[in-house]
Amino acid sequence: MGIEGNDWVLMKTARAPSNIAVIKYWGKRDENLILPINSSISVTLDYLFATTTVAVSPSFTSDRLWLNGKEVSMESKRYKNCLQQIRSRATDVVDEKTGLVVKKESWKDLYVHVASKNNFPTAAGLASSAAGFACLVYALAHLMGAKESYEGEFSTIARLGSGSACRSLYGGFVKWNMGKEDDGSDSIATQIVKKDHWKDLVIIIAVVSSRQKETSSTAGMQTSVKTSPLLQHRAQSVVPKRMVEMEEAIMKRDFATFAKLTCADSNQFHATCLDTSPPIFYMNDTSRRLIGLVEKWNASEGTPQAAYTFDAGPNAVLFAPDDKVARSLLQRILYLFPPASDADISRYVVGDQSIMELAGIKTIDDIEALPTPSEWSGIDIPRTKGELGYLICSRPGQGAIVLEDSAALLDDATGFPGQ
Ligand SMILES: Nc1ncnc2c1ncn2[C@@H]1O[C@H](COP(=O)(O)OP(=O)(O)OP(=O)(O)O)[C@@H](O)[C@H]1O
Numbered sequence: 001m002g003i004e005g006n007d008w009v010l011m012k013t014a015r016a017p018s019n020i021a022v023i024k025y026w027g028k029r030d031e032n033l034i035l036p037i038n039s040s041i042s043v044t045l046d047y048l049f050a051t052t053t054v055a056v057s058p059s060f061t062s063d064r065l066w067l068n069g070k071e072v073s074m075e076s077k078r079y080k081n082c083l084q085q086i087r088s089r090a091t092d093v094v095d096e097k098t099g100l101v102v103k104k105e106s107w108k109d110l111y112v113h114v115a116s117k118n119n120f121p122t123a124a125g126l127a128s129s130a131a132g133f134a135c136l137v138y139a140l141a142h143l144m145g146a147k148e149s150y151e152g153e154f155s156t157i158a159r160l161g162s163g164s165a166c167r168s169l170y171g172g173f174v175k176w177n178m179g180k181e182d183d184g185s186d187s188i189a190t191q192i193v194k195k196d197h198w199k200d201l202v203i204i205i206a207v208v209s210s211r212q213k214e215t216s217s218t219a220g221m222q223t224s225v226k227t228s229p230l231l232q233h234r235a236q237s238v239v240p241k242r243m244v245e246m247e248e249a250i251m252k253r254d255f256a257t258f259a260k261l262t263c264a265d266s267n268q269f270h271a272t273c274l275d276t277s278p279p280i281f282y283m284n285d286t287s288r289r290l291i292g293l294v295e296k297w298n299a300s301e302g303t304p305q306a307a308y309t310f311d312a313g314p315n316a317v318l319f320a321p322d323d324k325v326a327r328s329l330l331q332r333i334l335y336l337f338p339p340a341s342d343a344d345i346s347r348y349v350v351g352d353q354s355i356m357e358l359a360g361i362k363t364i365d366d367i368e369a370l371p372t373p374s375e376w377s378g379i380d381i382p383r384t385k386g387e388l389g390y391l392i393c394s395r396p397g398q399g400a401i402v403l404e405d406s407a408a409l410l411d412d413a414t415g416f417p418g419q
Pocket residue numbers: 050051052067116117118121122123124125126127128129130131132133136164216217218311312313
């Protein structure tokens with residue numbers, strides 16, 4: 001790679017996690033700046049990532065994006081806004097390997113190539129847009145030597161890509177403060193606690209469907225803001241109090257309160273969807289059976305063992321306070337939702353394998369031998385094989401990071417996706 005002329009390519013690769021809200025963001029007060037009508041709180045997920053390579057070269061003739069191997073348009077204002085905001089903060093950059101210098105004023109004349117892939121379903125209610133935009137902003141900022149002028153400034157840029165993306169820059173538990181300013185400068189995400197604060201927490205994602213949902217979050221929340229009286233009540237009177245209680249529960253690792261608030265907030269979010277005209281249904285029968293699994297277990301124990309939350313899709317995110325309870329939770333899920341008889345167990349439960357090991361499950365036969373959970377004894381429950389797609393075992397994860405050049409998704413000589 002020469003540093004003279006047009007034949008150089010400079011690139012950076014980053015990885016950013018997905019996050020799941022336990023106090024939901026639903027509704028904007030400003031569509032363009034993506035300013036929410038209420039604050040929200042999320043857990044950053046381990047094992048669910050977007051990986052993004054961004055490259056510049058004087059030989060590129062337009063901004064281009066390849067998402068999961070396919071070229072998609074970068075014309076939307078969401079991509080343009082993120083790019084423009086990082087470009088405007090670019091500084092002089094010296095490439096350590098080649099000595100190439102890109103001057104601050106040159107960045108505006110250089111087009112970018114972006115290649116990104118998600119290691120989980122895109123646009124299926126697992127916050128791919130959150131991981132994707134956080135990753136894009138983080139990678140661009142590192143490529144262009146952009147610096148934050150105040151803590152959390154990059155989160156305001158990720159927010160321009162997708163609201164929930166502002167929370168994916170940080171690890172552990174993250175709060176997105178709705179802010180008051182019209183320019184969005186105080187609508188920022190901050191970390192509440194690092195991932196190790198509640199490292200015992202286990203998060204199991206039940207992928208009910210990997211299909212793209214019919215109503216995107218963006219469109220769904222627009223209709224809710226226009227038509228749902230319940231959403232107004234939620235934003236003004238319910239969420240402010242819940243934000244305080246949830247933050248306190250997280251600080252104290254108080255699982256009972258955390259579980260109560262998490263389930264209540266998910267249910268209220270889906271109630272606002274039903275209160276929307278025309279109503280929006282994100283959950284399906286399988287989602288509701290997963291709610292039943294948790295509610296019945298919690299009721300039989302008299303205290304919350306597990307919690308559930310659902311974003312804008314049918315997939316469940318379930319929480320257990322520690323490995324021991326997670327083992328019982330996983331056994332219950334597998335009992336009620338056994339895989340298809342010919343399923344490959346190593347593909348049915350992915351992510352953190354330690355929970356499977358604790359549950360003592362290695363084969364389909366082990367699942368078939370699971371005893372009926374006590375709260376279901378004497379009840380004729382349907383156990384349809386293959387009803388669930390697969391499970392992802394996770395824990396609170398870290399925020400966005402820069403990866404080695406070897407992880408690049410673009411060819412370092414051409415700046416195009418490799419063959
Ligand atoms: N890795 C990525 N890089 C850049 N953009 C991405 C990436 N992943 C997803 N996106 C963008 O986000 C869109 C999907 O967002 P959408 O809100 O519909 O789904 P989701 O984020 O998976 O679900 P939800 O936000 O409801 O949990 C994609 O069409 C694409 O524009």
